[in-house]
Amino acid sequence: xxxxxxxxxxxxxxxxxxxxxxxxxxxxxxxxxxxxxxxxxxxxxxxxxxxxxxxxxxxxxxxxxxxxxxxxxxxxxxxxxxxxxxxxxxxxxxxxxxxxxxxxxxxxxxxxxxxxxxxxxxxxxxxxxxxxxxxxxxxxxxxxxxxxxxxxxxxxxxxxxxxxxxxxxxxxxxxxxxxxxxxxxx
Numbered sequence: 680x681x682x683x684x685x686x687x688x689x690x691x692x693x694x695x696x697x698x699x700x701x702x703x704x705x706x707x708x709x710x711x712x713x714x715x716x717x718x719x720x721x722x723x724x725x726x727x728x729x730x731x732x733x734x735x736x737x738x739x740x741x742x743x744x745x746x747x748x749x750x751x752x753x754x755x756x757x758x759x760x761x762x763x764x765x766x767x768x769x770x771x772x773x774x775x776x777x778x779x780x781x782x783x784x785x786x787x788x789x790x791x792x793x794x795x796x797x798x799x800x801x802x803x804x805x806x807x808x809x810x811x812x813x814x815x816x817x818x819x820x821x822x823x824x825x826x827x828x829x830x831x832x833x834x835x836x837x838x839x840x841x842x843x844x845x846x847x848x849x850x851x852x853x854x855x856x857x858x859x860x861x862x863x864x865x
Contacts, residue, residue: 682745683709683773688827695724696834707731710732743771753766784822
């Protein structure tokens with residue numbers, strides 16, 4: 680099974696977590712044009728190996744051959760090649776699974792960032808909305824910064840992905856090991 684992940688630094692970390700699920704799953708992360716100067720040459724993220732695609736034509740071929748593409752909605756001004764309109768053209772045989780870009784400040788009494796995520800989830804019809812995970816898990820989801828969620832968020836996001844694509848989730852032992860290590864943002 681080929682799974683391709685595309686989006687910001689959160690999805691780069693997510694690709695590592697998805698890659699840990701099953702030896703038969705081929706996982707790659709596509710680096711969009713905007714992030715090439717920062718992450719294009721990095722084949723690891725926060726010390727973990729990541730299968731990175733930087734070449735646009737290789738990325739498009741990968742999308743065309745993927746069984747699942749897990750993505751964040753990317754604006755046209757951010758990526759000419761991987762915005763949602765282009766993704767719909769490239770992903771011809773696989774299934775698109777959209778996730779939020781997580782921006783959250785649990786200490787904000789007005790919850791501006793959370794409201795923004797809810798609004799974007801509704802506008803873009805997000806398949807796995809982050810605000811639903813926050814509603815479900817509450818204070819277990821913490822943030823190192825407003826856009827760097829803790830390991831618990833990633834583990835629960837992977838659980839939701841597994842439910843969508845019928846993959847076996849981590850064992851309790853793996854889950855607890857990952858929870859203790861806190862990759863990548865604590």
